[in-house]
Amino acid sequence: MKKFFEYNWQKRDEWVNWCKQLTTEELNKKRVGGVESILYTLFHITDVEYSWVRGIQGKEDVVFQFSEYDTLEKVKSLSDRLRNEIIDFLKTNITISDAELVSVPWDENKYTTDDILHHIVAHEIHHIGQLSVWSRELKLVPVQANFIGRKFN
């Protein structure tokens, strides 16, 4: 599962770099499908990943307001900061349980740690797929999505 996290993070960073060619207006433009805008998508996957990881840890959710992270630099900085916490957690503390149920404040159902980790991974890949369509609509080449051919730490 850690490889999927590394894949998502590597690709997220590549999308952040890709975004540097866009104007603020293009980054924030509301588009059809997906979640709002290109920038909001990057914020959203960062936020959702962190919320679920805190949920697994039994920690209180931290709510981030997009209005406070409404530039590429701020989203990148948030992504980096939260990732460091997640790396520490994944490295040291995680027991991937397929039995014990985790409860989170934003969902009335309970899920196993194993299912939540699957959910986090699939959630980001799905949204990045949406970015790739928006990229082509902008007549730009999207970030390469392949898993194979990448090197991870």
Place this chain on the structure above:
Amino acid sequence: MKKFFEYNWQKRDEWVNWCKQLTTEELNKKRVGGVESILYTLFHITDVEYSWVRGIQGKEDVVFQFSEYDTLEKVKSLSDRLRNEIIDFLKTNITISDAELVSVPWDENKYTTDDILHHIVAHEIHHIGQLSVWSRELKLVPVQANFIGRKFN
């Protein structure tokens, strides 16, 4: 990893059902981003998954021509047929090696079984993310993508 395959298959079937509301023209219409059309996307993820699984098995690649699978029924039938083979393989024969390298005819590089399985999973989720944007462009509600809340066999 098996859970991700089941997630992809369940969602693929839901997309096939979702497609039933579309005309043949809409199914085959060439769209911006992704691979060609909605129907071609479903064919492509089916084809790619099978090719890589055969690659892992050391079996010769079977090349499918889209022109022979150019209706929803034919793609669904192909998907079902190949899936049965893949299920049998995943259930009984797979050793997920992170060392031994697999060689396939369509790629000059070699990859581990573990990386190839990651690749297959991410490949389908990515393309399904693209379908979700096209769905909204058609003013239709896409198939729910969440991993959590699903039941697998």
